[in-house]
Structures are given as C-alpha cells and as structure tokens.
Amino acid sequence: MKLPRIDYLEAKTLPEACALLAQGDVLACAGGTDLVPSMKHRVKAPRAVVNLKAIGGLDYITYSEKDGLRIGALATLRDLQNNKSVQQKYPALVQSAAMVGTIQLQNMGTVAGNLCLDTRCYYYNQSSFWRSARPACYKAGGEVCHVVKRSDHCWACYSGDTAPAFMVLGAKVKVVGSKGERVIALKQLYSGDGQKPIALAADELVAEIQVPARAAGSGSGYTKLRIRKAIDFPLMGAAVWMQLEGKAGVVKDIRVALTAADSAPIEVPGAAKSIQGKPYSEENLAEVMEASYKKARPVDCVIGGSPPYRKKMARVFVKRAANLAYQQAQAK
Amino acid sequence: MKRALKLTVNDEDYEVLADTHRTLLEVLRDSLGLTGSKEGCGFGACGACTVLLDGKANLACLTLAFSAQGKQITTIEGLAVNGKLHPIQDAAVRYGAIQCGFCTPGWIMSAKALLDEKPKPTELEVKTAISGNLCRCTGYVKIIESIIAASEGK
Numbered sequence A: 001m002k003l004p005r006i007d008y009l010e011a012k013t014l015p016e017a018c019a020l021l022a023q024g025d026v027l028a029c030a031g032g033t034d035l036v037p038s039m040k041h042r043v044k045a046p047r048a049v050v051n052l053k054a055i056g057g058l059d060y061i062t063y064s065e066k067d068g069l070r071i072g073a074l075a076t077l078r079d080l081q082n083n084k085s086v087q088q089k090y091p092a093l094v095q096s097a098a099m100v101g102t103i104q105l106q107n108m109g110t111v112a113g114n115l116c117l118d119t120r121c122y123y124y125n126q127s128s129f130w131r132s133a134r135p136a137c138y139k140a141g142g143e144v145c146h147v148v149k150r151s152d153h154c155w156a157c158y159s160g161d162t163a164p165a166f167m168v169l170g171a172k173v174k175v176v177g178s179k180g181e182r183v184i185a186l187k188q189l190y191s192g193d194g195q196k197p198i199a200l201a202a203d204e205l206v207a208e209i210q211v212p213a214r215a216a217g218s219g220s221g222y223t224k225l226r227i228r229k230a231i232d233f234p235l236m237g238a239a240v241w242m243q244l245e246g247k248a249g250v251v252k253d254i255r256v257a258l259t260a261a262d263s264a265p266i267e268v269p270g271a272a273k274s275i276q277g278k279p280y281s282e283e284n285l286a287e288v289m290e291a292s293y294k295k296a297r298p299v300d301c302v303i304g305g306s307p308p309y310r311k312k313m314a315r316v317f318v319k320r321a322a323n324l325a326y327q328q329a330q331a332k
Numbered sequence B: 001m002k003r004a005l006k007l008t009v010n011d012e013d014y015e016v017l018a019d020t021h022r023t024l025l026e027v028l029r030d031s032l033g034l035t036g037s038k039e040g041c042g043f044g045a046c047g048a049c050t051v052l053l054d055g056k057a058n059l060a061c062l063t064l065a066f067s068a069q070g071k072q073i074t075t076i077e078g079l080a081v082n083g084k085l086h087p088i089q090d091a092a093v094r095y096g097a098i099q100c101g102f103c104t105p106g107w108i109m110s111a112k113a114l115l116d117e118k119p120k121p122t123e124l125e126v127k128t129a130i131s132g133n134l135c136r137c138t139g140y141v142k143i144i145e146s147i148i149a150a151s152e153g154k
C-alpha cells in the first residue's frame, strides 16, 4: 500500500526537530515502524514527517554506578539487547526488546519510539477502505467506540513491550520541547487515554531514557502472551522487578507492571505489601498475582484472545516474570 | 513533491527524482528496476521486502526512501558475484528451499545479515534470524537446513 503525499524533513539537532514539529501538522519519525503503517492506513496523514534518525550522536547507551543507565533517543532495540551493561544488569530490558515484533523491526525500531508507541485497536489499525464500512471511531476522529459500545472515550490498547520493563525499573524520561526540557517519571509519559496516549505536546520529544543503577540483590524479568513466537504484539505482557535481602532470600520490595492490559502501561499498586518480608515462593506471590489480575482490564480490541482469557493470563505471566526476576536477584 | 534522491545500492550510486513519500521498496523496484525485493504485506509483518542497511536487516516497505540516503543498501541483486551465486543462494537451490520463491529474497537477506555477524550460528539462532520472514510454501525446514549448510560450507 502506498503512503499519502507527505513532505520529508530532516533536522540536525533535537531542538531543530522540535522547531519543525512546532510548525504544526508535522510528525516525528524515528524507526518509522509504527508511524509508517499508520500513515499507509491513513489514520495519520501529516503534512510532513521529520526524520529523527538524521540527528547524529543520539544512539548512545551508557552505564555508570553514579548516573545509572542512559539511553539516547535513537538507540535501537537491537542496540539495547547488544549492550553489555544492559545484559548484566537489566535482563527485563533485553527480554522485552527481544520480544518486539521481528529482528528487522528491532534493527529499525528505537527504544524511545517503542515507549511512544501509539495505542492499537482492531477497528483503528485498518485501511480507510476497511474503516469506511462503519462510522469513524473516536481515535479516527469520530464520535463512537466500536469496542465498548456507548462508551464516551476510546479504549484502544497500549501494546508496547519495553514500557512495563522500564517502569518497574523506575525509569525517567528527559523530554525536550521548543520551550525547554523536563525530566518526568515514565508513568507520566502516559495519559491513559486511548485516543491520545502519549502525554507530550506536539513539539516535544523524548531525548533520553534514564534508569537508576542496579540495586544490590535486585532482579528483573519480562515475558508476554502472544500467538506466535515472533511478529505479534503482546496480548498480555508482564514485567517484575524485585529486591531480596538476607541469606534466606526474603523479598524486600517488588514492583509489577502490565502491558496490553489497558490504554497505558500500568503499574500494579500495592504489589509489595503482601509479600514483603516473606521468602520468595509462588505461594507467597499469590496475592501479587491476584492484584495483577484485578488491575488488568483488557477489552475486545485485538485479535488472538478473548478479554477474560487475557485477563486471567495476567496472573500466569506475572508469575513467569517474577520467576525470571528472582533468578537474577538471587544470583549474586 | 519530487526531489533528487541519492542512494547507494549494491555498491553503485544512483540518483533519481522521487516523491518524498516513496518507500525504499517502491524506489528500488519502480525507479531502479531492482525487483528482487518483494512486497508481501507492505506493513512490516512478512519480511519479503528485507534488505540490508549498513549490514543490518531492515524492511524496505516501512523505510522512507529519503531516509536511506548515505547508507549502504544491499539487495538480493547484490549477492551473486560475476554470475556466481552467494553460498546461501547456492544452498537454497540445492536443498530445495524455494518453492514459489516470493519469500526467498527476503529470508536470504536475513540469513546473510546473520552469517556476516555470526558465521557459525546454532539452529536456534538461524530460526530466530528468519522469524520475521514468512514463507507460505516450504514449511521452513529446508530453509533452515540450507542456511546451516551454507554456514558449514556444504
């Protein structure tokens, strides 16, 4: 399928890119693996795109005990997996990046683009011809949601793989715009609104992702439900971070986040309470799994599994991710 | 809007006039006549359009042609040297890893990227490397066998 007529712009620096975005009706293109399909489907038809990949020096990944992990806006999902510090300290990041789409998409797709992934819906990610059989939905500029009938808002599903992993690791993002820069918790990048899920102004870009240095005795893991072992977006994805203390491996703290569970990646609130101070075991994890199940609210907007099934799978995948996190936490 | 587009494909420089909304796949096929790369889905899911950009497997159907300027682009046409097939191509023929042939240029480019980086991959690494290349005909077994054979010089 062909792209609509759009102009192609390049910027040499991030502020220059922000200035181009501020002109209006211009969208940022990094790897393009989310944006280009949306433009082919005509759900996005900007006047122009600005190719961020023309900006030099932004594909860095650095680690130090003082500053933790710093990831430039243009580092790819492949760069993230290949980085030695990330491999040693943040297995959840490697696991989640390796589960995005395909090798080709991981080579092209950026970490920042993955975090800024648009929400998805069966009724939205379709050609204009396909969509013309129904009235336009909220996300496509209309007044109706085809998934949750009579809803007053869009329920499209956030389906990025790396966001929950970054979230449990306590990541922040540095945002730059024409009016300056700010650092926000990753959670604040998400509006929770399916229609406009990324809480950035039109002229703002993610410049850097920051993850605190790995704490002693901590570990992380990510895994997801999908039909095929490649290509597919998550039907339910879970990331777990935990910290152990003492010889017996008592859980000091645990954080859980889900993707494909709502219109934003979501943290499971109060996950730590039930297991803190107890040794890690599947039995002691039961309440954390239950809290995750309650927090997930998948709707019928993706193909591959019914919402009740996907919701139940939150339990299973939280358990699997927790086992992965435990493996790292108890190894020195 | 048409503009001058400079691409380096298979070590040759090309300059053409192209609309700014063209994908790399469209320019390769329609402007440069390099029709080896195929359009299967056009949406990033099948891998039939796989080409190498600076040695890495990329999807030409999702790449804006203008964003590929300044990169070394390798397509299936660039693999044979003086009419002699690349070892992966040769093994593909000998192992019967081709039926209709539509997916072949794509997975061969994925396999080339793998073998250039890792000359002796495990079977799992081969499977992972081509997991973004769908084939409707062969059932994959012969494809995997042929890539491993090429890596072993068989």
Ligand SMILES: Cc1cc2nc3c(=O)[nH]c(=O)nc-3n(C[C@H](O)[C@H](O)[C@H](O)COP(=O)(O)OP(=O)(O)OC[C@H]3O[C@@H](n4cnc5c(N)ncnc54)[C@H](O)[C@@H]3O)c2cc1C
Pocket (backbone or CB within 6 Å): A027, A028, A029, A030, A031, A032, A033, A034, A035, A036, A037, A052, A073, A077, A099, A100, A101, A102, A105, A108, A109, A110, A111, A112, A113, A114, A115, A116, A117, A118, A159, A160, A161, A162, A200, A204, A205, A206, A207, A231, A232, A233, A234, B043, B044, B045
């Ligand atoms: C077949 C297929 C399967 C896929 N499967 C998965 C999957 O399993 N899991 C998954 O997570 N993703 C999947 N994806 C989506 C996509 O490939 C990845 O999410 C990828 O990481 C997106 O990154 P990108 O650089 O290509 O983003 P782009 O397409 O360039 O950008 C995505 C969005 O983010 C914005 N953006 C880009 N960079 C920035 C920045 N620095 N600051 C602010 N905004 C920015 C863009 O304007 C755009 O709206 C799949 C895509 C396809 C086509």
Ligand code: FES
Pocket (backbone or CB within 6 Å): B038, B039, B040, B041, B042, B043, B044, B045, B046, B047, B048, B049, B050, B059, B060, B061, B062
């Ligand atoms: S045509 Fe590019 S991935 Fe299918």
Ligand code: FES
Pocket (backbone or CB within 6 Å): B097, B098, B099, B100, B101, B102, B103, B104, B134, B135, B136, B137, B138
């Ligand atoms: S040989 Fe026909 S699709 Fe692979």
